[in-house]
Amino acid sequence: MAPKHFHGRAVALAAALVLGGCSMAPSYERPEPPVPAAWPDDVKTATAAAKPVDWASFFPDERLRALIKLALEHNRDLRIATARVAEAQALYGIQRADRLPNVSVGATQTTARTPADLSASGSATISRRADVNANLLPFELDFWGRVASLSESAKASYLATEQAQRAFRLSLIAGVADGYLGLAEAQERLALAQATLETRAQTRELVERRRAAGLAGDMDYLQADAAYEGARAEVAALQRQQSAARNFLRALVGTEPAELPPGKPLAEQAITLEQQADVPAQVLVRRPDVLAAEQRLLAANANIGAARAAFFPRITLTAAAGTASRELTGLFKEGAEAWSFTPSISLPIFAGGRNQAGLDLANVRKEIAVAEYERAVQQAFREVADLLVAREQLAEQLKAVEAQERSQQRAADIAEARYKQGVGSFLEVLDAQRQLFAVRQGLIQVRRAMWSAAAQLYKALGGEES
Numbered sequence: 114m115a116p117k118h119f120h121g122r123a124v125a126l127a128a129a130l131v132l133g134g135c136s137m138a139p140s141y142e143r144p145e146p147p148v149p150a151a152w153p154d155d156v157k158t159a160t161a162a163a164k165p166v167d168w169a170s171f172f173p174d175e176r177l178r179a180l181i182k183l184a185l186e187h188n189r190d191l192r193i194a195t196a197r198v199a200e201a202q203a204l205y206g207i208q209r210a211d212r213l214p215n216v217s218v219g220a221t222q223t224t225a226r227t228p229a230d231l232s233a234s235g236s237a238t239i240s241r242r243a244d245v246n247a248n249l250l251p252f253e254l255d256f257w258g259r260v261a262s263l264s265e266s267a268k269a270s271y272l273a274t275e276q277a278q279r280a281f282r283l284s285l286i287a288g289v290a291d292g293y294l295g296l297a298e299a300q301e302r303l304a305l306a307q308a309t310l311e312t313r314a315q316t317r318e319l320v321e322r323r324r325a326a327g328l329a330g331d332m333d334y335l336q337a338d339a340a341y342e343g344a345r346a347e348v349a350a351l352q353r354q355q356s357a358a359r360n361f362l363r364a365l366v367g368t369e370p371a372e373l374p375p376g377k378p379l380a381e382q383a384i385t386l387e388q389q390a391d392v393p394a395q396v397l398v399r400r401p402d403v404l405a406a407e408q409r410l411l412a413a414n415a416n417i418g419a420a421r422a423a424f425f426p427r428i429t430l431t432a433a434a435g436t437a438s439r440e441l442t443g444l445f446k447e448g449a450e451a452w453s454f455t456p457s458i459s460l461p462i463f464a465g466g467r468n469q470a471g472l473d474l475a476n477v478r479k480e481i482a483v484a485e486y487e488r489a490v491q492q493a494f495r496e497v498a499d500l501l502v503a504r505e506q507l508a509e510q511l512k513a514v515e516a517q518e519r520s521q522q523r524a525a526d527i528a529e530a531r532y533k534q535g536v537g538s539f540l541e542v543l544d545a546q547r548q549l550f551a552v553r554q555g556l557i558q559v560r561r562a563m564w565s566a567a568a569q570l571y572k573a574l575g576g577e578e579s
Contacts, residue, residue: 136258138265138418141411147487148393148494156390156501168286171571173383176376177293180366184289187367191285194278201267201274208267211260215250222441243444244451246435253429259422266415273408279401283576285365290568292362297379298561299355302554306351309550310344316546317341320539333539340543344550379560384567386504390497390574397493399575406482406489413475413482420475423468424461431455493573500570507563514556521549 172178185191222243229237255261317337323329363369377383390396397403436444437451461468528545531537 135256136261136418137421138258138262138415141414143407144410144483144487146394146397146490146494148397148490150394151392152390152498152501156498156505166571166576168571168576171385172290172568174293174377175374177290179370179373180293180362181286181289183368183370184285184366185282188285188365189367191278191281194281198271198275198278201271205264205267205271209264211253212255212264214252217248217250218246219248220245241439242437243439243441244435244437245444246433246451249430249432251429251431253427256428257422257425259419259427262415262418262422266412266419269408269412269415273405273412276401276405276408280405283401283572286576287568287572289362289365291565292358292365293376294379294382294561294564294568296355296358296362297376298557299351299358301379301557303348303351303355305550305553305557306344306348309546310341310348313337313341313344313546316542328535329539336539336543340546379557379564382560382564384564386508386563386567388504388567388570388574390501393494393497396497396574397490400493400573401575403486403489403493406486410479410482410486413479417472417475417479420468420472423471426458426460429457429459431457497570497573500566500573503566504563504570507559507566511556511559511563514552514559518549518552518556521545521552525549 168181169178172181220243222241224239224241227238227240229235232238253260317334317340320329320334320337324331324334432452432454434450434452436449438444438446438449443449525542525545525548528537528541532539532542
């Protein structure tokens with residue numbers, strides 16, 4: 114059993130651990146966001162507070178929801194990001210363990226023979242010793258907060274990694290939605306081009322019959338043939354785009370789905386365009402990329418405390434308490450108690466400027482972290498403002514293009530009727546058909562852009578709740 118004065122030392126040690134440990138890290142203050150207090154004047158926002166929405170509720174297309182779910186399970190980049198979070202959490206656990214004493218229990222038995230010419234008795238001797246000890250491994254008394262600062266830095270780095278994983282997860286959700294809409298656009302544009310190719314084939318055949326009857330000239334036929342070949346080239350180009358869009362979406366999802374529910378055309382997507390946006394300060398607080406940048410700033414701030422503490426003495430304690438005896442049977446007899454207590458202190462005198470350089474490095478890294486945080490805030494503001502404006506303008510653009518499509522369809526019908534009656538030229542028909550085709554292709558593109566902007570705005574506003 115250990116003597117009373119050893120217990121007294123242990124109590125004193127515990128008191129030192131509780132009372133010691135001031136922090137030398139600078140007092141943290143969040144940098145003032147370098148952005149306006151309100152969105153630009155051309156942004157229309159709701160006055161009600163924006164509430165995060167789960168992605169499964171935000172996207173109404175069942176096929177898209179199924180693809181997003183698969184991507185969250187199989188995307189390799191998301192797996193890496195998730196593993197990075199576990200890695201940072203483990204590193205924080207290792208660093209945090211340094212703030213607590215490490216105690217181990219060990220047992221040893223030593224047998225040694227001393228030759229006669231080295232023995233004090235002039236005869237060879239054999240000595241034996243058995244020990245059972247509880248050991249306090251070298252433990253630093255953190256009077257200046259060096260270990261605590263390193264622990265805080267590791268914690269902030271872990272939280273930054275966690276927020277970065279959240280940011281990537283949101284980007285993946287929005288990316289799958291954009292890829293799905295891009296594939297839908299390619300498919301609809303290809304279907305339109307194929308229908309146009311069939312129509313132009315019929316037109317060329319009609320012109321050929323009229324030419325044979327003497328009602329049309331060679332120029333009309335050549336123009337019809339050129340229009341047909343142009344449509345054929347457009348079909349080939351759009352088939353290539355469709356394949357690229359499908360491969361892009363497949364890579365994002367990370368697996369080949371066996372069976373998926375039917376999807377909706379772009380005209381029926383109905384992704385909400387009424388996402389509410391709070392004032393910039395509220396939006397930015399919720400964005401995981403901004404939160405990650407702030408956690409990295411907190412880590413840099415804590416590292417300054419550790420660098421400052423390096424200028425002060427480091428006090429380390431090592432202790433052991435147990436029993437010792439010549440024989441194993443004597444380890445637990447009265448009077449077999451043994452203990453040792455070894456405090457040590459080291460004071461940096463000359464390190465070739467290493468400590469000062471370490472502090473300078475920590476300060477510079479904090480300046481970098483501040484700039485990176487402010488840049489993240491500015492980029493977030495710009496992204497949200499752009500998407501809020503795009504939401505309004507694309508909705509207006511869609512209405513205009515839909516009206517243009519109706520007018521152009523009427524113009525194409527009139528031009529075709531005039532040509533059949535012999536009062537209009539075939540060139541008028543071709544021009545009307547080309548313009549109608551271009552308007553319909555543009556209509557598909559505007560619809561896709563509007564829904565993609567809504568999906569990207571979902572991500573930009575912070576998406577779902579953490």
